[in-house]
Amino acid sequence: MDGILWTFLGTLLTFSVTTLGASGVFFVKGDAGGKIQSGFLGFAGGVMIAASVWSLLLPGIEFAEENGQISWLVITGGFLLGVILLLAADHLIGRRQLRIKKNTAMLVAAITAHNIPEGMAIGLAFALAAQNPGEPALLSGAIALTVGIAIQNFPEGTAIALPLSQDGCSKRKAFFIGSMSAVVEPVFGVAAAALGNAVRIGMPWFLSFAAGAMIYVVVQELIPEASAGEEEKSGTLGFVVGFLVMMILDVALG
Numbered sequence: 001m002d003g004i005l006w007t008f009l010g011t012l013l014t015f016s017v018t019t020l021g022a023s024g025v026f027f028v029k030g031d032a033g034g035k036i037q038s039g040f041l042g043f044a045g046g047v048m049i050a051a052s053v054w055s056l057l058l059p060g061i062e063f064a065e066e067n068g069q070i071s072w073l074v075i076t077g078g079f080l081l082g083v084i085l086l087l088a089a090d091h092l093i094g095r096r097q098l099r100i101k102k103n104t105a106m107l108v109a110a111i112t113a114h115n116i117p118e119g120m121a122i123g124l125a126f127a128l129a130a131q132n133p134g135e136p137a138l139l140s141g142a143i144a145l146t147v148g149i150a151i152q153n154f155p156e157g158t159a160i161a162l163p164l165s166q167d168g169c170s171k172r173k174a175f176f177i178g179s180m181s182a183v184v185e186p187v188f189g190v191a192a193a194a195l196g197n198a199v200r201i202g203m204p205w206f207l208s209f210a211a212g213a214m215i216y217v218v219v220q221e222l223i224p225e226a227s228a229g230e231e232e233k234s235g236t237l238g239f240v241v242g243f244l245v246m247m248i249l250d251v252a253l254g
Helices: 003-027 034-066 071-094 102-131 136-166 171-180 184-195 197-226 229-253
Strands: none
Touching (some): 003 102, 003 136, 003 171, 034 071, 034 197, 071 197, 136 171, 136 229, 184 197, 197 229
């Protein structure tokens, strides 16, 4: 069994499902009003908070404990690094004139960052299965992990493409950016499969880093925008729906 080949095929699946999720932008009217825009942003925020807990922080703690690291210290350090980087990015983006809103740009950056450790987790799972061909349960586990991440990626693709479209991007451009947010998964997944244990040691840092970045964006950008004006209930309900969808997917498929 070639762990790198399996990783490439697995992350190609996760990338494809993200693309499928982003295609939802073609089925939404381009003139959607403020309530729908607030709902989109709230939905994205809910997806990101749930993913931060169940897809990033909890697995990060497990990786740290398996590595014999002080889990709370490693997770705290990685989380703070994610926040600091997004603070810097927030400052830089705020000084530039963008065609899309700053909160949408930050959303794209955070979900893309979150896809990196997901791809790496798939790579490590298949690398471990390749190193132990006599244990079929490892291969089954790697496949189950890949399928779980793939299904979770569907709402993430939607959560990027719809706000981009509402910010004035063409549907094709919004779809392309939403799809490309997951292209990092094959790249980093294959690299992790090739490097193996060297990457595994750093996984808690990567996972908690992505969580810190995502939570910063939700609190700083998405929730205030989704709750602005008279549309706050749409944003709140969107957040609840996004959180529940992602939580159910993470727990049911985890």
